[in-house]
Amino acid sequence: MASNQQNRKMGFILVITGAIFWGVGGTVAQKLFRDYSIEVNWLVTTRLLIAGFLLLSVQYFMKDRDQILDIWKHKRTAFQLTTFGLLGMLAVQYTYMASIQHGNAAVATLLQYLAPAMIIIYLTLRKKTVLTRNDVIAITLALVGSFFLLTNGSISHLSVPLPAIVWGVLSAVSLAFYTLYAISLLKYYDSLVVVGWAMIIGGFVLSFIHPPWQIDLSSLPMEAYVYLIFVILFGTMIAFWFYIESLQSLLPKETSLLGTLEPLAAVLATVFWLQESFGIVQWLGTACIFGLILILAFSKKTSKET
Template identity: 75%
Template sequence: MNRGKGLFLVITGAIFWGIGGTVAKKLFQQYGIDVNWLVSTRLLIAGGLLLVIQLIGKDRSQVLTVWKNKRTAVQLIIFGLIGMLAVQYTYMASIKHGNAAVATLLQYLAPVIIIIYLILRKQATLTRQDIYTVSLALIGCFFLLTNASLSQLSVPTPAIIWGILSGLALAFYTLFAIPLLKKYDSLVIVGWAMIIGGFALSFIHPPWQMDFSHLTLEAYSYLVFVIIFGTMIAFWFYIKSLQSLSPKESSLLGSIEPLAAVLTTVFWLKEPFGVFQWVGTACIIGMILLLALNKNASSPKRQSQKKKETLYS
C-alpha cells in the first residue's frame, strides 16, 4: 500500500471518529436516544464487523484460537469490560451531559495519565518533555472548563466527571492491551472486546428493546454513521494506515480527531465556545502533537538527548 493511501486512511479515520461523537450528541439531544442502548448497539455491530473483516483476511484462525488459552481469555474479558466498555460508555456519557468537543479533549488526557502512571511505577523517568505535556494539559483543561472564570464552570459537572473517567479508562485500555496485541491481531482483540462490552451492557439495556417509532430517516442515517463510520471504519482505517505509515506518523495525524469534534460541535450543533476555551483547545491539541512527535523517537541520538534531559529517576 502506497504512502498516499496510508495518509488518506488515517486522516479520514480520525475525522470520522471526531465527527461520530458530535453526531451521537445530536442523537441524544434531538431524538432522546438512550446512552446505554447506543453504546451496546454500536459495540456489538462494530465488533462483529471487525471480526468479519478478520475472517475474510489471511489469518482467520485467530478469531477462535484467542479463546483457547485460559489466561488470554481472562485478559480479553477484563479488557472488554474495564477497557473497551468503560472507554465507550464514559465517553458517550460525557457527550450526553456536555458536548463532543469537551468529551473528546478530556479523553485525550489519557497520555498524561499514562506518563504519570509509568513514572510512579518507576518504569519511566520524568523529562522536560513530560513537564511540557502535563503543563499544556492542565492549562488547557483550566481554560476549556472554566473559560478563565472560576465563578462558574462553562461545562456541566457530570460532563467533566465522565470526561475525566473516560481519560482514565482510555489509559487503562492502552496499557492493558499491550500484551494481548503482542500475541494476536488487533482486529481480533478489539473486535472481541467490543462484543464482550456490548454483550455485558445488553443486560442493562438490550439492543432490541428500543422504540423506533419516533425515529426519522435522518435519525437512522445518524445511527449508521456513528456505528459504521464513527466506530468500525474509523478504527479499521487507522489500523490499515499502519501498513504504510509509522506509528508515530499515524498518531500525529490521529490528533485531527479532537479538532474535528470541536469544529463540528461549534459550527454544526451551534454550541457556544468562548475565546479562552479556544485557547484551552489549542493547548490540549498542542499536547497531543507534542506527544505524538516524541512517541517513537528511539534513535541512539534521541536516547542520548533524553538521558541528558532526565530530571527524575
C-alpha cells in the same frame, strides 16, 4: 520506491479519514442524544455489538481467521481479553458517550485526550520510564488546557455541567487503561481480533442491563437512522479499521500525530454544525491540549528513532 510512496499516500488517506470519522462520529452521537432522545446506554450497547461483529468479519475474510477462536483457547489470554473488554473497551465507550450526553462532543473528546498525560504519570511512578522535559510540558499543557476549557477562565463557574466533566475524566482514565493493558495481547493477536472481541464482550454484558432490542425506533425520522448508521459504521467500525490499517504503511509516530485530527474534527463539527458556543479562552484551552498531543507524538517519534 514508487510503490512505497503510493503505500504511504494511502496510509495518510486512511488515518486522516479514520480520525475525522472518530471526531465527527462523537458529534453525531451528541445530536442523537439532543434532538432524538436516543438513550446513551442503548447506543453504546448497539454500537459495540454491531461494530465488534463487523471487525471480526473483516478479520475472517481478510486476515488470519484462526486467530478469532484461538485467543479463547488459552486461559491467560481469555482472562486478559475479558478484562480488556469490560474495563477497557466498555468503560471507554460508555464514559465517552455519557460525557457527550451531559455536555458536548468537543469537551468530551478533548477531556479524553488527557489520557496520554495520565499514561506518562503512571509509567513514571511505576519507574518504567524517566520523566523528561517534554513530559513536564505536556502534563502542564493538559492541566492548563483543561482549566481553560472547563471554566472559560473563571473559577466561579464551569462552562460545562459537572457530570460531563466527571464522565470525561473517567473516559481519559479508561482510555489510559485501554492503551496500556492491550499491549500484551497485541503482541500475539491482530488488533481486529482483540478490539472486535472486546467490543462484543462489552456490548454483550451491557445488553443485560440495557437490552438493545427494548427501544421503539419506529417514530424516528429517516435522518435519525442515517445518523445511527454513521455512528456505528463510520464513527466506530471503519474509523478504527482505517486507523490500524494505516500502520501497515506509516510509522506509529506518524499515525498518532495525524490522529490529532479527531478532537479537531469534533470541535469544528460541534461549533459549526451543532452551533455550540465556545469562548476565546476555551479555544486557548483547546490549543493547549492540541499542543499536548503534538508534543507527545513528537516525543514518541524521537524515542522510537533513537
